[in-house]
Amino acid sequence: MPAEKISISNGQLQVPSQPIIPFIIGDGIGPDIWNASVRVFDAAVKKAYGEDRKIAWKEVLAGEKAFQQTGEWMPAATLADLKTYLVSIKGPLTTPVGGGIRSLNVAMRQELDLYACVRPVRWFDQVPSPVKHPERVNMVIFRENTEDIYAGIEYMEGTPEAKKLLHFLQNELGVKKIRFPETSSLGIKPVSKEGTERLVRAALKHAVAHKLPSVTIVHKGNIMKFTEGGFKTWGYALAEREFGDKVYTWEQWEKTKAASGEDAAKKEIAQAKAEGKIIVNDVIADNFLQQILLAPQDFSVVATLNLNGDYISDALAAAVGGIGIAPGGNINYLTGHAVFEATHGTAPRFANTDTMNPSSVILSGVMMLEYLGWIEAANLITKALSTAISSKRVTVDFYNLMDDATLVKCSEFADEIIKNL
Numbered sequence: 001m002p003a004e005k006i007s008i009s010n011g012q013l014q015v016p017s018q019p020i021i022p023f024i025i026g027d028g029i030g031p032d033i034w035n036a037s038v039r040v041f042d043a044a045v046k047k048a049y050g051e052d053r054k055i056a057w058k059e060v061l062a063g064e065k066a067f068q069q070t071g072e073w074m075p076a077a078t079l080a081d082l083k084t085y086l087v088s089i090k091g092p093l094t095t096p097v098g099g100g101i102r103s104l105n106v107a108m109r110q111e112l113d114l115y116a117c118v119r120p121v122r123w124f125d126q127v128p129s130p131v132k133h134p135e136r137v138n139m140v141i142f143r144e145n146t147e148d149i150y151a152g153i154e155y156m157e158g159t160p161e162a163k164k165l166l167h168f169l170q171n172e173l174g175v176k177k178i179r180f181p182e183t184s185s186l187g188i189k190p191v192s193k194e195g196t197e198r199l200v201r202a203a204l205k206h207a208v209a210h211k212l213p214s215v216t217i218v219h220k221g222n223i224m225k226f227t228e229g230g231f232k233t234w235g236y237a238l239a240e241r242e243f244g245d246k247v248y249t250w251e252q253w254e255k256t257k258a259a260s261g262e263d264a265a266k267k268e269i270a271q272a273k274a275e276g277k278i279i280v281n282d283v284i285a286d287n288f289l290q291q292i293l294l295a296p297q298d299f300s301v302v303a304t305l306n307l308n309g310d311y312i313s314d315a316l317a318a319a320v321g322g323i324g325i326a327p328g329g330n331i332n333y334l335t336g337h338a339v340f341e342a343t344h345g346t347a348p349r350f351a352n353t354d355t356m357n358p359s360s361v362i363l364s365g366v367m368m369l370e371y372l373g374w375i376e377a378a379n380l381i382t383k384a385l386s387t388a389i390s391s392k393r394v395t396v397d398f399y400n401l402m403d404d405a406t407l408v409k410c411s412e413f414a415d416e417i418i419k420n421l
Contacts, residue, residue: 001017001018001055002009002018002228003016003018003019003056003193004016004018004019004020005019005020005022005084005085005086006019006085006086006087006136006336006372007086007336008086008335008336009294011334012370013086013087013167013336013373014120015372015373015374017052017053017054018053018055018162019055019087019276019372020056020058021055021056021057021058021085021087021089021368022057022058022059022060022078022081022082022085022088022089023057023058023059023060023088023089023090024058024059024060024061024062024063024078024088024090024091024093025065025088025091025171026063026090026091026092026093026346027091027092027093027094027346027351027352028065028092028094028345028346028347028351029052029091029092029344029347029348029350029353029356030092030093030346031062031351031352032353032354032356032358032410032411033342033356033357033358033360033361033410034361035356035411036358036361036362036410036411036413036414037358037362037365038057039414039418040358040362040365040384040417040418041369041377041381041383041421042055043418044369044378044381044384044421045374046379047377047380048374048376048377049374049377049381053374057075057406058085059081060077060081060094060106060156060280061075061077061078062074062078062089062090062108063093063094063104064094065080066242067137068151072271073104074104074107074108079108079111079112080257082108082112082337082339083112086335086336086338087336087337087338087340087366087368087371088339088340088343089337089339089340089341089364089368090339090340090341091342091360091361091414092341092342092344092345092346092347093343093346093365094327094346094348095137096153104153105341106150107203107286108330108339109145109146109223109330109339110146110325112147112307112330112334112335112337112339113146113332113335113337114145114330114331114335114337114338114339115142115144115145115146115195115198115202115331116142116143116144116145116198116199116202116330116332117141117142117143117145117200117306117309117313117328117329117330118140118141118142118143118202118312118328118329118330118331118367119138119140119141119309119313119317119326119343120140120141120326120327120363121137121138121140121141121149121313121317121319121320121326121340122124122138122139123135123138123319123320123321124320124321124389124390125386125389125390126389126390126392126402127202127320127325127389128321128398128402129319129320129321129402130318130319131293131319132321133296134319136295136296136355137292137296137314137316137319137320138151138296138297138298138300139300139301139302140203140206140212140300140301140302140303141302141309141312141313141316142199142200142202142206142302142303142304142309143242143304143305143306143308143310143312143313144195144202144231144303144304144305144306144309145307145330146192146306147190147191147192147193147194147305147306147337148189148193148227148305148306148353149270149306149307150306150307151188151189151190152190153187153188154185154186154187155183155186155187155190155252157183157184157185157186158183162184162185164333165186166181166182166186169186184235187224189224189227190227190333191206191227191230191305192193192252193230193234196230196231196234196235196236196238197234197235198333198334199303200215200217200238200239200301200303201235201238201242202333202361203301203302203303203334204238204239204242204246204247204280204301204399205213206279207278207300207301208278209245211276212217212278212300213278213279213300214278214279214280214281214298214299214300214301215247215278215279215281215300215303216281216282216283216288216301216303217231217232217235217236217241217280217281217283217299217304217319218282218283218284218285218288218302218303218304218312219231219232219282219284219285219304219305219308220284220285220286220308221233221282221284222284222289223248227305228285228305231305231325232282235280235282235303236249236250236251236280236282237342239280240252242327243278245277246276246277246278246408247277247278247279247280248268248269248272248273248277248308249278249279249280249281250279250280250281252268253265254296256268265267268278281375285304285308285311287311288312289312289315289420292312292315292316292319296316296319306313313328313343314328315327316318317343322397323360324344324356324357324359324360324397325343325357325359325363326343326363327340327342327343327360327362327363327364327366327367328340328341328342328343328360328367329364329367329368329371331371338368338371340362340364340365340367340371341361341364342360342361342364342369343360343364344360354409354410354411355396355409356393356395356396356397356410357394357395357396357397357398357407357410358395358410358414359385359411359413362381362385363382363416366378366382368378369381370383378419379392380393381417381421382418383420384417384418384419384421385417385420387420388416388417388420389414390414392404392406393406393408393412393413394403394407394408394413395407395408395410
């Protein structure tokens with residue numbers, strides 16, 4: 001069974017029996033959690049498929065390990081491998097201090113055009129949570145990954161670039177609303193129709209494929225009317241144009257309400273739900289951050305811009321136990337490129353202690369296996385991890401918050417999962 005590259009044809013991944021998958025081991029606690037996680041992945045694949053399938057792991061360098069060995073934080077060879085092999089997985093990476101790359105993660109997302117940051121959020125039984133009903137949280141965040149303020153277009157106050165932009169704004173465009181212009185740093189927030197459409201399309205396709213009830217567009221369009229407001233408007237238009245009778249939008253509700261009254265609109269939306277249509281609505285970002293505490297059960301798939309998505313993903317992760325258990329994937333559904341990742345930091349003071357929770361990487365691997373179509377292996381891991389947590393044999397982060405728990409090391413937690421497969 002030779003190792004082969006994953007390819008893509010007509011928008012569909014072609015996954016061989018032994019796909020070559022690059023991995024970045026990560027900085028700080030990265031080696032500990034990766035070494036635990038990879039044993040879980042290999043055991044689950046063998047349990048599900050015997051000798052018929054196997055992952056051929058290929059280490060590529062990024063972060064501190066890359067800098068120590070090559071003098072570069074993100075070697076060109078690594079980016080080339082990520083492009084060549086399509087699907088990869090990584091641990092947490094240090095962001096270099098000082099000039100140059102603002103973030104290795106952002107650099108990867110921009111270079112590979114990984115436009116969708118996908119963050120599923122759900123609660124596992126017995127995981128400590130600060131909210132009363134964490135079991136009501138079960139949603140998937142589709143965060144636009146390449147635009148908004150993360151595009152990195154900003155200029156420090158006093159620099160020639162800032163002065164030039166300020167001059168243009170004031171003298172060419174007549175901008176008068178900058179309160180302290182001479183000491184202001186300036187940033188530009190690009191939000192495109194194309195970027196919006198491909199992100200919302202991915203969210204809607206996910207909802208259709210998994211028979212989920214709603215897609216909520218989260219935005220701040222009441223203030224930023226042409227960027228965030230554009231995101232909302234273009235998102236609704238895309239839903240109606242491309243998904244037709246599969247969706248019922250909040251804009252349709254508003255039109256029916258205006259034309260025929262609220263009772264008619266209520267009947268219409270009830271009928272749409274009865275027919276299994278996906279309800280596409282929108283919520284202002286600050287209100288959404290309230291609603292995910294008050295009524296998280298009302299949301300299933302969320303489509304939002306980059307900065308909003310950053311806040312929302314971490315807030316929801318906290319509700320179900322923290323980012324230590326939060327998985328993530330950065331995906332381009334057109335090219336097939338995907339990088340799955342731990343969503344937490346490097347925690348350098350715990351490096352090489354074999355104490356930290358590997359669940360973020362493990363659940364990101366579950367996402368990766370689902371993306372490959374290896375659903376059986378993915379489901380085995382999810383169930384086995386849930387069993388390990390519910391039996392309260394957990395790493396120190398959960399141990400400190402649970403009653404009657406048994407403390408295990410990072411590597412031992414992996415052993416528990418493998419035992420439960």
